[in-house]
Amino acid sequence: MGDKFHSQMGHRSLPVxxxxxxxxxxxxxxxxxxxxxxxxxxLQPMSRDEDSEPTLLCMECLxxxxxxxxxxxSLDAALPGPDGETISHEASAxxxxxxxxxNCRARFFGKRNGTSLRRQLFDLERGVCxxxxxxxxxxxxxxxxxxxxxRKKKLEDSPRDGFLSAHFVSQFGASCCEFGS
Numbered sequence: 328m329g330d331k332f333h334s335q336m337g338h339r340s341l342p343v344x345x346x347x348x349x350x351x352x353x354x355x356x357x358x359x360x361x362x363x364x365x366x367x368x369x370l371q372p373m374s375r376d377e378d379s380e381p382t383l384l385c386m387e388c389l390x391x392x393x394x395x396x397x398x399x400x401s402l403d404a405a406l407p408g409p410d411g412e413t414i415s416h417e418a419s420a421x422x423x424x425x426x427x428x429x430n431c432r433a434r435f436f437g438k439r440n441g442t443s444l445r446r447q448l449f450d451l452e453r454g455v456c457x458x459x460x461x462x463x464x465x466x467x468x469x470x471x472x473x474x475x476x477x478r479k480k481k482l483e484d485s486p487r488d489g490f491l492s493a494h495f496v497s498q499f500g501a502s503c504c505e506f507g508s
Contacts, residue, residue, distance in 0.1 A: 348372040350408055351383060351399045351416035353425060369425055370408055373399070373416065381416055387431035397424050 350370040357365050372389060374382040381399050383392045399416035406414040426432040437444045454464020470478050 346410075346412075348375065348384070348389075348412075349381070349405075349416070350412045350414045351381065351397075351418055352402075352406075352414050353397065354417070354419045355422050355425070356419070357422075370412060370414065371397075371418075371425060385427040385431050386425045387435040388427060390427045392424070392427055396420060 349372075351373050353369045353371045355367050355369060357363055357367070369386065371386060372384040374384060374391065383397055383399065384390065385392055397418045397420040399418040401416055402414065408414050423432065426435065433443070433447055437447050449464070453462075454467070455462050466481070470481060473481060
């Protein structure tokens with residue numbers, strides 16, 4: 328299969344049962360934003376209850392979805408997914424229909440996109456280093472609007488474990504107390 332699918336496979340945090348659940352290939356048509364004009368395919372997990380209609384599960388936490396907007400239809404023949412899943416149904420939906428809550432949606436995409444993860448971290452911590460307490464975002468904003476002389480003075484006056492180390496952490500993954508390494 329030449330298609331690129333988005334699923335939760337390959338993530339260690341998933342329960343073992345998630346790997347054996349059948350999938351519904353859900354096509355999501357994006358009309359605006361960065362993905363405007365593109366259609367992405369997601370492999371939505373489904374419950375295994377063979378006696379009734381398939382029940383779609385949240386892409387992140389695997390809770391049963393209350394959404395009645397996705398109507399899966401059976402494929403003529405089951406297809407193998409990229410990680411060995413069985414794709415037995417297909418449907419079209421909106422991205423929000425794939426998740427039980429906004430939190431699950433954010434966690435799902437945060438695991439797959441560094442920009443999304445950094446945005447979520449900023450929303451949580453507001454640019455303040457959790458280790459040393461320096462408000463790196465405020466310092467950065469000040470530096471952006473300062474003259475070159477004022478920038479130099481501000482950086483010289485900044486604590487050693489402050490802005491420079493926080494920048495070092497974001498670039499290289501070092502701890503803010505390990506600036507000398």
